[in-house]
Amino acid sequence: MKRRKILIFLVAIMVLSMMGLGAQCGFGGESPTLVLEVYDGPDYSEDDGMCYYRVEAVSTGTPAPEIEFDDDDNVGSIGTGRVEVGVEAGDSYTLTATATNSAGTASSTIVLGSDCSEDMEAVEADAEADEDMDPGADSDTDSDSDSDSDSDSDSDSDADGDGVEPTISLAISQDATYSSSDDVCYYRIQATVTGDPSPTVSWSEDESNGSFGNRIAQVNLNRGETYTLTATAANSAGSATATMTLSWGCDEEAGGDSDGDGDDEETASNDCRIDLNLCGYIEKDTNVITRVVWVGDNASNRQLKGYISFNISDLAGPDVYDARLVLGNITGAVDPTFADNLVVKADRYGRELDLGDWAVGGVHLKSVSTTGLTQVVITGSGLISSVQEAVNRYGDYFQIKIGLDRVSDEDGVADFFNIDLGASSLVVETNDA
Numbered sequence: 431m432k433r434r435k436i437l438i439f440l441v442a443i444m445v446l447s448m449m450g451l452g453a454q455c456g457f458g459g460e461s462p463t464l465v466l467e468v469y470d471g472p473d474y475s476e477d478d479g480m481c482y483y484r485v486e487a488v489s490t491g492t493p494a495p496e497i498e499f500d501d502d503d504n505v506g507s508i509g510t511g512r513v514e515v516g517v518e519a520g521d522s523y524t525l526t527a528t529a530t531n532s533a534g535t536a537s538s539t540i541v542l543g544s545d546c547s548e549d550m551e552a553v554e555a556d557a558e559a560d561e562d563m564d565p566g567a568d569s570d571t572d573s574d575s576d577s578d579s580d581s582d583s584d585s586d587s588d589a590d591g592d593g594v595e596p597t598i599s600l601a602i603s604q605d606a607t608y609s610s611s612d613d614v615c616y617y618r619i620q621a622t623v624t625g626d627p628s629p630t631v632s633w634s635e636d637e638s639n640g641s642f643g644n645r646i647a648q649v650n651l652n653r654g655e656t657y658t659l660t661a662t663a664a665n666s667a668g669s670a671t672a673t674m675t676l677s678w679g680c681d682e683e684a685g686g687d688s689d690g691d692g693d694d695e696e697t698a699s700n701d702c703r704i705d706l707n708l709c710g711y712i713e714k715d716t717n718v719i720t721r722v723v724w725v726g727d728n729a730s731n732r733q734l735k736g737y738i739s740f741n742i743s744d745l746a747g748p749d750v751y752d753a754r755l756v757l758g759n760i761t762g763a764v765d766p767t768f769a770d771n772l773v774v775k776a777d778r779y780g781r782e783l784d785l786g787d788w789a790v791g792g793v794h795l796k797s798v799s800t801t802g803l804t805q806v807v808i809t810g811s812g813l814i815s816s817v818q819e820a821v822n823r824y825g826d827y828f829q830i831k832i833g834l835d836r837v838s839d840e841d842g843v844a845d846f847f848n849i850d851l852g853a854s855s856l857v858v859e860t861n862d863a
Contacts, residue, residue, distance in 0.1 A: 459533030462491035466527055466540040472517070479645040480516040483542045487511040487527050495529035495536070499790050500837055516794060517542050518644075523835075593667035596625035600661055600672045603646060606679030609752060609859070614650040615680035621645050621661050621672070629663035629670075639807040640798070648809070651678050702856040708739035708827065709851060710783050718783045726766040726846025727838035734846055736832040737783055740856040742817065743826050749861045750818040755795070755830070757806040758853030764845045769834035771797040772847065774806060776816035777829040792831050800834070803847065817858055828856065 470484035487497045489511070499513045517523045522543045529536045604618035618638075621631050623645070635657065636647035649659055656677045663670050710720035714732045723736035738757075757774070775792030793816050796808045820828040832849065839845060 459531060460490070460492035461534035462489055462495040462529035462531055462536040464489045464495070464497075464527060464529040464536040464538040466525065466538045468540070468542075472542070475516075480518055481542075482514055482516050484512060484514050485525060485527075485540060485542075487529065487538070489529045489536070491529065491531050491533065491536075493531050495531040498528050498530070500526045500835070513790065515542055518797075593665060594624070594626040595668035596623055596629040596663035596665055596670045598623045598629075598631070598661060598663040598670045598672045600659070600674045602674075608680040609650075612650065614652060615678050616648055616650045617676050617679075618646055618648050619659060619661075619674060619676075621647075621663065623663040623670075625663065625665050625667065625670075627665050627667075629665040632662050632664070634660040638809055639805075640796070649676055651676060653678055702740040702742050702745075702828070702858060704851055704854065704856075705739050705741050705827065706851065708782065708829070709737060711736045712783060712785065712788050714788055715785065718785060720783060721851075723832070723849040723851060724846040725772060725832050725849065726763075726769075726834060726844070728844045728846075729842055731838040731840050731842065733833070733837045735788065736849060737777070737787065737829060738832070738849070738851065738854060739827045739829045741826065742821055742828045742858070745817075745821045745858060745860060750814055750821060750858055751861050752859040753809065753813045753817050754855075754857045755806075755808040755813055756853075756855045757832070757849050758855075759850035760804050760806070761848050761850075762803070762846070763848065764843055765839070766834065766845045766847045767800040768839035768841075768845055769800055769836035771835045772800055772803060772806065773797050773833050773835055774808060775831045775833075776813070776820070777831045781827070787831075795830070797835070800847075817856075 465488045467486050467488060468483050472481040472483050474481050485499075487499075489495050489497060497511045513525075515523060515525055522541055524539050524541050526537060526539045529538075599622050601620055601622065602617060603620040604616075606615050606617060608615055616637065623629050623631060631644045633644075633647040635649050637650045638646070638648035647659065647661070649657055651657060656675065658673055658675045660671060660673050706721045708720075709723055710718060711722065711724045711734050712718050713728055713730075713734055716730075716732055723738060724734050725736045726734050728734060755774075774795045774797075776795055777787075777792045793812065795812055795816065796806065798806050817828055
């Protein structure tokens with residue numbers, strides 16, 4: 431009898447132990463929960479007209495969920511479960527995150543608008559101060575204040591949602607700069623605008639192809655050339671135009687002795703070759719394909735991200751002062767325009783591709799509309815600093831990551847862009863002391 435009691439007691443202990451172990455190991459576990467919160471920002475960047483938000487994913491679940499975001503523009507890592515996202519002024523973006531563990535999946539979204547109120551108001555205040563100095567603006571103000579009927583008319587107009595007509599002024603944000611790769615002298619011009627709703631700006635010429643947002647344009651001039659740049663700000667209430675005449679302003683070629691003291695730096699232009707074995711695309715969690723770059727989704731509705739690596743081993747030593755990245759002969763299969771934008775980021779390293787390279791992150795270089803997309807051209811300080819960091823930290827390769835701002839259209843059909851590696855290039859100019 432005693433043996434039977436002891437046996438029953440031991441069996442009971444084993445059952446209780448297994449139940450406890452099952453609870454600890456989570457037989458099924460605890461399904462994730464997920465909430466997205468803005469913990470910093472928005473911060474307005476006048477250089478590219480973007481509002482930057484820093485978002486944190488607050489999650490629960492057992493085991494601890496893995497978090498994945500559909501976009502991440504942060505420069506370097508800002509911590510697990512945190513991302514930085516840039517939104518163009520006057521626009522909005524819906525950020526999506528997913529928390530996944532063995533017990534299930536949870537998703538959450540947050541709408542990020544371009545509400546950089548303090549910094550943008552400072553820019554608009556400068557523009558309004560310029561407008562107040564305009565005799566025409568004073569005349570309009572006097573006219574409104576002298577007439578009650580005008581005042582009533584303006585109030586009715588605002589109530590009807592007609593908004594405020596735009597104003598626009600132009601200023602040089604980067605003075606005459608020589609580019610030896612193209613033998614041109616270029617300027618970068620910034621537009622300061624006001625209006626409600628926030629106006630869009632169109633340019634008669636922009637050699638940067640939108641690299642700096644729609645508030646900054648680049649104009650390249652050949653020797654002896656003069657060009658009158660026109661910018662137009664438009665919204666639902668009307669439009670305004672400003673012009674600026676630019677002439678060749680580079681006295682000497684870069685690398686020449688501009689002041690006659692013999693101390694000026696020489697320059698070198700380097701066409702960084704593509705390493706085909708380090709280029710390709712990744713089907714999320716599934717396959718790595720090399721020597722072909724596709725961006726979009728596949729027939730299983732899995733996202734495709736593309737990768738291109740450029741050999742920069744010849745750049746070690748001198749400083750990078752200019753760079754131009756071209757993704758050429760881009761063609762679409764079926765309907766990759768289910769996404770709004772193609773996004774290019776700098777990963778800054780090069781190695782054999784594996785599924786782990788899918789991870790979010792990288793330095794945002796440019797977002798380009800998928801509508802009518804055939805080519806992407808990237809220049810400017812963001813590219814220059816990313817190439818310089820790759821030279822300083824990695825030495826051999828500079829890698830870019832290319833994706834769409836939407837994972838899939840869930841139609842069971844492969845929709846993607848093909849990027850022709852033979853028509854893509856990275857040209858870097860360096861200063862040789």
